[in-house]
Amino acid sequence: MNRLGEMNETHTDLAQVIRLALAEQTEDVRLFVARLVRKYRTTDPELAEQLDLYLRNKAPRSGAPLRRATPPALPTQAPPVDDESRLSLLKVFKDSPDREAPLLSRDLEENLLQLIEERRQSKRLAESGLTPTRSAIFIGKPGVGKTLTARWLAAKLEVPLYVLDLTAVMSSLLGRSGNNLRAALDFAKRSPCVLLLDEIDAIAKRRSDDTDIGELKRLVTVILQEVDEWPATGLLLAATNHPELIDPALWRRFDLIAEFKMPDISSIRAALKQFLGPDFGLFGRWIDILAFAFNGESFSDIEREIQRFRRAVALGTASDADLIEEFVKTRALALDRQGRIDLAVLLAKQTRLSQHTISDITGVSRDTIRKYSAEQPPNAKKSPRRKSDQ
Ligand SMILES: Nc1ncnc2c1ncn2[C@@H]1O[C@H](COP(=O)(O)OP(=O)(O)OP(=O)(O)O)[C@@H](O)[C@H]1O
Ligand SMILES: [Mg+2]
Known part of the structure; x- marks a missing residue:
C-alpha cells in the first residue's frame, strides 16, 4: 500500500x-x-x-456552470485521472456530426431519433413543463453497437462523449473509487456532454466476489444519486451486456431502456454492404451466402471477418472464392443438419461450385443435395439453426 x-x-x-x-x-x-x-x-x-x-x-467565476443551458463551451481542464494508476478515467471522443449512423433496428432508431429531437426542441418541451430524456441504459450482447451508438448520439448532439470505464474505476484503489467516480461525474456535469458509464455491470459483478462490500455499496449509491440528479443539459448513458446483474433500483431510474438486438438477415445484408465498402462489387455474388452464414454473429464479428477478407484480397494472398469457401466450411460446422442442407442447397443454386465441392464444404451428401435442390426452392431468408439451439 x-x-x-x-x-x-x-x-x-x-x-x-x-x-x-x-x-x-x-x-x-x-x-x-x-x-x-x-x-x-x-x-x-x-x-x-x-x-x-x-x-x-469565493463565488464561482461564471454563474452556475453546472446547469448552463447553452451549448457547448468545451471544458478547459483535462479529464480527471486516478491518482494511483494514472489511467485516464474518462475517454474523450469528439466526432463530427456527419458521422455514419450505426445500423439499428427500426424501434431503436425511432427512439433515438426522438431523443435527439427532444434536445433540439427542448424549449418547446419546456413550454409544456417537460424536460428531454436525461438518461438511457443500453443493453445488448457484445459488439452490437452500444458504444458506437453513444458516439453517434454525441456527434449528432454536437457535444463531446466521455466514456467512463467502470472497470478502471473499480480497479483503482478500493476506498478511493467513490472519489474517483465523483470526480469523473462532476467533471462531466460541468458542461453539456454525453457521459457513457460503460460496463455498468462491473460494479454488480464485483459485488458477489469482493471483500469490500461497503465500498461497492457506496459506488452504487453515488450512481443512483447521479442518475436522479443528472442535469438535463447532459445526457447520461449506461451500457451493459448483463442486464440481469443490474440493481433493480438503478434500472428503474433510467428514462429510456434501449435494447440492441443481434442483427437479423436484413441488417446483416446492410452490414455487409457497409463493411465491404468499395469491395462490395467484388463480393456481391456471395452476399446471400454470407448473409446466411453470418446469421447469429454480432456486427463486430462480421466486421472483423470482412476486414480479413478485404486484406487478403488486397494483398492477393487469396481469391474471393477461396476465402468464402474456407469461411463457409468453418461456419457449416456450427449448423445442425437442416442448416447444413439449407446451406448446401443455397450454394448449389447461387454458385458454380460442383456438387462434390459443396458436399465437401457442408458435409451433406450429393444425393441429399440433389434431392433437396429438386424438392424445395432454397430459401435464403431462412435462419440457419445452430447445433446449440437444439
Ligand atoms: N449497429 C452497428 N452498426 C455498425 N457497426 C457496428 C454496429 N455494432 C457494432 N459495429 C461494429 O463493431 C464495433 C464494436 O461495436 P461496439 O463497440 O459499439 O459494441 P458494443 O455493443 O459496445 O460491445 P461491448 O458490449 O463489447 O462493449 C464498432 O466499432 C463497429 O465497427
Ligand atoms: Mg461497448
Whole structure:
C-alpha cells in the first residue's frame, strides 16, 4: 500500500485539496471542499462552517456552470485521472456530426431519433413543463453497437462523449473509487456532454466476489444519486451486456431502456454492404451466402471477418472464392443438419461450385443435395439453426 493509503482520512482530504490547488483545478477544489463541508458537518461542525465560509466568499467565476443551458463551451481542464494508476478515467471522443449512423433496428432508431429531437426542441418541451430524456441504459450482447451508438448520439448532439470505464474505476484503489467516480461525474456535469458509464455491470459483478462490500455499496449509491440528479443539459448513458446483474433500483431510474438486438438477415445484408465498402462489387455474388452464414454473429464479428477478407484480397494472398469457401466450411460446422442442407442447397443454386465441392464444404451428401435442390426452392431468408439451439 502506498503512503496515501496509510494516512488517516483527514490527511487524505488535505492531500487531495493540495493536489488540486497546485494543479490549479479551482473548480475541482470548490467541488471537493463542498463535499468536505457535507462530510464534516456532523463530526467537526466548526471545520465545516469555516470551509463553508471560504466557499461562500469565493463565488464561482461564471454563474452556475453546472446547469448552463447553452451549448457547448468545451471544458478547459483535462479529464480527471486516478491518482494511483494514472489511467485516464474518462475517454474523450469528439466526432463530427456527419458521422455514419450505426445500423439499428427500426424501434431503436425511432427512439433515438426522438431523443435527439427532444434536445433540439427542448424549449418547446419546456413550454409544456417537460424536460428531454436525461438518461438511457443500453443493453445488448457484445459488439452490437452500444458504444458506437453513444458516439453517434454525441456527434449528432454536437457535444463531446466521455466514456467512463467502470472497470478502471473499480480497479483503482478500493476506498478511493467513490472519489474517483465523483470526480469523473462532476467533471462531466460541468458542461453539456454525453457521459457513457460503460460496463455498468462491473460494479454488480464485483459485488458477489469482493471483500469490500461497503465500498461497492457506496459506488452504487453515488450512481443512483447521479442518475436522479443528472442535469438535463447532459445526457447520461449506461451500457451493459448483463442486464440481469443490474440493481433493480438503478434500472428503474433510467428514462429510456434501449435494447440492441443481434442483427437479423436484413441488417446483416446492410452490414455487409457497409463493411465491404468499395469491395462490395467484388463480393456481391456471395452476399446471400454470407448473409446466411453470418446469421447469429454480432456486427463486430462480421466486421472483423470482412476486414480479413478485404486484406487478403488486397494483398492477393487469396481469391474471393477461396476465402468464402474456407469461411463457409468453418461456419457449416456450427449448423445442425437442416442448416447444413439449407446451406448446401443455397450454394448449389447461387454458385458454380460442383456438387462434390459443396458436399465437401457442408458435409451433406450429393444425393441429399440433389434431392433437396429438386424438392424445395432454397430459401435464403431462412435462419440457419445452430447445433446449440437444439
Ligand atoms: N449497429 C452497428 N452498426 C455498425 N457497426 C457496428 C454496429 N455494432 C457494432 N459495429 C461494429 O463493431 C464495433 C464494436 O461495436 P461496439 O463497440 O459499439 O459494441 P458494443 O455493443 O459496445 O460491445 P461491448 O458490449 O463489447 O462493449 C464498432 O466499432 C463497429 O465497427
Ligand atoms: Mg461497448
